[in-house]
Amino acid sequence: xxxxxxxxxxxxxxxxxxxxxxxxxxxxxxxxxxxxxxxxxxxxxxxxxxxxx
Amino acid sequence: xxxxxxxxxxxxxxxxxxxxxxxxxxxxxxxxxxxxxxxxxxxxxxxxxxxxxxxxxxxxxxxxxxxxxxxxxxxxxxxxxxxxxxxxxxxxxxxxxxxxxxxxxxxxxxxxxxxxxxxxxxxxxxxxxxxxxxxxxxxxxxxxxxxxxxxxxxxxxxxxxxxxxxxxxxxxxxxxxxxxxxxxxxxxxxxxxxxxxxxxxxxxxxxxxxxxxxxxxxxxxxxxxxxxxxxxxxxxxxxxxxxxxxxxxxxxxxxxxxxxxxxxxxxxxxxxxxxxxxxxxxxxxxxxxxxxxxxxxxxxxxxxxxxxxxxxxxxxxxxxxxxxxxxxxxxxxxxxxxxxxxxxxxxxxxxxxxxxxxxxxxxxxxxxxxxxxxxxxxxxxxxxxxxxxxxxxxxxxxxxxxxxxxxxxxxxxxxxxxxxxxxxxxxxxxxxxxxxxxxxxxxxxxxxxxxxxxxxxxxxxxxxxxxxxxxxxxxxxxxxxxxxxxxxxxxxxxxxxxxxxxxxxxxxxxxxxxxxxxxxxxxxxxxxxxxxxxxxxxxxxxxxxxxxxxxxxxxxxxxxxxxxx
Amino acid sequence: xxxxxxxxxxxxxxxxxxxxxxxxxxxxxxxxxxxxxxxxxxxxxxxxxxxxxxxxxxxxxxxxxxxxxxxxxxxxxxxxxxxxxxxxxxxxxxxxxxxxxxxxxxxxxxxxxxxxxxxxxxxxxxxxxxxxxxxxxxxxxxxxxxxxxxxxxxxxxxxxxxxxxxxxxxxxxxxxxxx
Numbered sequence: 001x002x003x004x005x006x007x008x009x010x011x012x013x014x015x016x017x018x019x020x021x022x023x024x025x026x027x028x029x030x031x032x033x034x035x036x037x038x039x040x041x042x043x044x045x046x047x048x049x050x051x052x053x
Numbered sequence: 054x055x056x057x058x059x060x061x062x063x064x065x066x067x068x069x070x071x072x073x074x075x076x077x078x079x080x081x082x083x084x085x086x087x088x089x090x091x092x093x094x095x096x097x098x099x100x101x102x103x104x105x106x107x108x109x110x111x112x113x114x115x116x117x118x119x120x121x122x123x124x125x126x127x128x129x130x131x132x133x134x135x136x137x138x139x140x141x142x143x144x145x146x147x148x149x150x151x152x153x154x155x156x157x158x159x160x161x162x163x164x165x166x167x168x169x170x171x172x173x174x175x176x177x178x179x180x181x182x183x184x185x186x187x188x189x190x191x192x193x194x195x196x197x198x199x200x201x202x203x204x205x206x207x208x209x210x211x212x213x214x215x216x217x218x219x220x221x222x223x224x225x226x227x228x229x230x231x232x233x234x235x236x237x238x239x240x241x242x243x244x245x246x247x248x249x250x251x252x253x254x255x256x257x258x259x260x261x262x263x264x265x266x267x268x269x270x271x272x273x274x275x276x277x278x279x280x281x282x283x284x285x286x287x288x289x290x291x292x293x294x295x296x297x298x299x300x301x302x303x304x305x306x307x308x309x310x311x312x313x314x315x316x317x318x319x320x321x322x323x324x325x326x327x328x329x330x331x332x333x334x335x336x337x338x339x340x341x342x343x344x345x346x347x348x349x350x351x352x353x354x355x356x357x358x359x360x361x362x363x364x365x366x367x368x369x370x371x372x373x374x375x376x377x378x379x380x381x382x383x384x385x386x387x388x389x390x391x392x393x394x395x396x397x398x399x400x401x402x403x404x405x406x407x408x409x410x411x412x413x414x415x416x417x418x419x420x421x422x423x424x425x426x427x428x429x430x431x432x433x434x435x436x437x438x439x440x441x442x443x444x445x446x447x448x449x450x451x452x453x454x455x456x457x458x459x460x461x462x463x464x465x466x467x468x469x470x471x472x473x474x475x476x477x478x479x480x481x482x483x484x485x486x487x488x489x490x491x492x493x494x495x496x497x498x499x500x501x502x503x504x505x506x507x508x509x510x511x512x513x514x515x516x517x518x519x520x521x522x523x524x525x526x527x528x529x530x531x532x533x534x535x536x537x538x539x540x541x542x543x544x545x546x547x548x549x550x551x552x553x554x555x556x557x558x559x560x561x562x563x564x565x566x567x568x569x570x571x572x573x574x575x576x577x578x579x580x581x582x583x584x585x586x587x588x589x590x591x592x593x594x595x596x597x598x599x600x601x602x603x604x605x606x607x608x609x610x611x612x613x614x615x616x617x618x
Numbered sequence: 619x620x621x622x623x624x625x626x627x628x629x630x631x632x633x634x635x636x637x638x639x640x641x642x643x644x645x646x647x648x649x650x651x652x653x654x655x656x657x658x659x660x661x662x663x664x665x666x667x668x669x670x671x672x673x674x675x676x677x678x679x680x681x682x683x684x685x686x687x688x689x690x691x692x693x694x695x696x697x698x699x700x701x702x703x704x705x706x707x708x709x710x711x712x713x714x715x716x717x718x719x720x721x722x723x724x725x726x727x728x729x730x731x732x733x734x735x736x737x738x739x740x741x742x743x744x745x746x747x748x749x750x751x752x753x754x755x756x757x758x759x760x761x762x763x764x765x766x767x768x769x770x771x772x773x774x775x776x777x778x779x780x781x782x783x784x785x786x787x788x789x790x791x792x793x794x795x796x797x
Contacts, residue, residue, distance in 0.1 A: 030241035034326035052673035301620035337763035353650035498780035513776030616768030
């Protein structure tokens with residue numbers, strides 16, 4: 001049986017497969033990333049707009 | 054709570070009683086809002102058709118507001134709730150978690166939707182779906198949306214809870230099915246979407262009742278679009294899951310590779326929501342870095358994911374067809390597909406239209422500089438009718454034709470008409486989107502009552518071609534509305550008058566999914582050495598060439614306009 | 619097995635890719651990177667990039683600045699509403715007010731000269747849609763957007779409002795002349 005046999009019963013589950021099998025971890029990532037990259041960064045951009053003279 | 058399970062004799066799927074009732078209720082509510090939205094669409098297209106110009110300005114803006122909200126939010130999210138319960142309870146053969154909470158969610162959604170509609174039809178909330186502050190609607194408008202959002206959020210958590218129950222009660226082994234994983238993706242995007250909606254609509258509601266003094270217009274636009282655009286990304290994840298499901302149902306197609314398809318969904322989870330920035334590319338205030346990173350879904354990773362799904366779904370169908378012996382040439386597998394089955398034809402018309410019309414135009418508009426040529430022109434509704442109507446709505450219609458015997462337990466009335474419906478609806482929508490985008494390229498504005506600008510002395514005289522395009526929008530729109538009416542007739546008619554079908558064996562215990570057999574040698578032979586779906590690959594290359602050409606044509610046009618810096 | 623059943627293999631992540639998929643992923647990835655490079659590259663080499671220069675403002679403040687420019691550079695009045703036509707010197711600041719339901723004043727520019735166009739709305743959101751060039755910019759109340767603009771063709775151009783702003787929205791028009 002070769003090392004990469006997908007049906008090996010003893011081999012450990014690959015990390016990526018474990019991640020994809022964990023909906024709550026994915027939920028955390030899927031909410032945090034846009035909250036930070038889109039919403040938070042966007043609001044910071046707006047709040048740092050200077051006042052017109 | 055004790056419950057029963059029914060195994061459908063036509064599909065082999067097992068439905069739990071509570072989940073089945075919830076799916077039915079949500080699907081019926083969805084179709085009712087589609088009906089309302091469809092009737093409103095008549096008012097919209099007949100007013101924008103310049104030769105008809107039917108409604109008065111205030112009626113038009115009211116009808117357009119209601120059409121947008123009923124279609125983009127209520128029809129689609131009610132249907133998505135049914136899809137979520139199907140993908141969790143039915144596909145995992147599991148009882149639904151906390152059915153009482155699920156019913157509470159449904160009730161809130163329904164109350165919210167009706168409240169919002171009443172507010173709009175009272176006439177003082179014609180603020181469009183986007184309701185940009187400081188233009189204000191009446192408080193019930195926002196309250197209805199907030200109630201609806203809370204109800205939908207409850208539905209999302211019932212879905213996630215059902216996954217937990219299924220895992221704990223071991224109703225399946227290994228990983229969840231790919232289609233359920235797609236539903237997880239949709240749910241995650243929904244949680245972000247609804248949270249954003251709450252963050253911005255609650256202060257706006259408080260502003261409408263006078264408690265909060267001001268909501269900043271630019272902050273409103275930013276957070277509102279995290280709700281407004283992401284809600285359409287829920288649809289993308291949902292209808293792509295449905296495409297996978299229909300490929301499995303009609304052909305027994307298995308994903309070419311679980312890793313690739315799930316990896317593509319993961320890219321959606323991480324990056325798809327960033328595209329809310331598409332709506333703020335022409336705005337003041339946001340930095341270029343913010344615009345570039347967000348509008349490109351972090352370097353186009355979600356576009357990559359869509360291009361992957363666009364290959365793997367027809368690819369899986371091709372592999373399944375070739376295994377059945379349709380191996381002649383590049384396209385025998387496609388020619389011999391069941392084009393008379395509306396479940397398949399609807400799905401395939403949806404997939405092609407979503408990719409070629411919705412996908413390419415979407416990337417175009419989402420390019421920071423090219424967006425200036427398109428922002429707020431009628432090109433934008435042209436694009437999103439290709440994604441949300443051709444993509445999502447048509448997929449939901451195709452799935453309904455499968456669900457009528459399976460979930461509704463009725464024989465479909467008038468199957469001949471059903472055979473025709475996806476073509477009539479889908480192809481007229483193709484044309485509708487194309488001419489709308491054409492009119493947008495000529496500068497016609499969206500959400501605009503009168504192209505002649507009421508004879509204002511400074512009015513812009515649109516070229517004759519623009520009037521022609523808008524006339525064609527009217528004609529194609531009416532054809533599509535008729536196609537939609539056929540869908541509603543078949544669905545509601547089957548539900549009311551269709552011959553009742555055998556519900557199947559009832560049990561009090563769930564029958565877990567049998568352990569799937571070890572794959573045989575044939576399946577494993579799709580390895581890195583094969584080229585299992587050459588026809589699909591050829592189609593994908595046609596897509597790529599159209600994409601590249603159209604993309605650079607737009608840059609060429611942009612390079613000729615006024616300098617801006 | 620099929621997409622509506624759990625994966626057949628315990629370690630499906632290890633299932634080898636078909637060459638169709640592998641090839642397409644590479645092609646699609648390269649195309650995505652090209653598109654990203656185009657968008658970034660146009661900021662460096664392109665001549666049409668939307669400025670991000672923005673200030674928080676108020677209708678009073680902006681209205682006063684716009685009025686000053688109108689007082690200084692009005693060359694004539696047009697239409698029976700006597701809308702001033704402003705002809706500012708090349709390179710100077712030009713103010714355009716969006717309000718319910720007009721664009722004020724009328725602006726006259728010179729071809730191939732660069733101007734700093736200041737845009738804001740006095741009330742609701744409006745949409746600056748320059749026709750037939752088809753350049754479209756969102757106008758948000760409370761924010762003064764400063765855009766360097768270089769007309770490259772002469773003629774009469776219209777400004778259509780393409781953001782819904784109430785019942786008179788469809789009649790909201792403005793004008794820019796380029797000589």
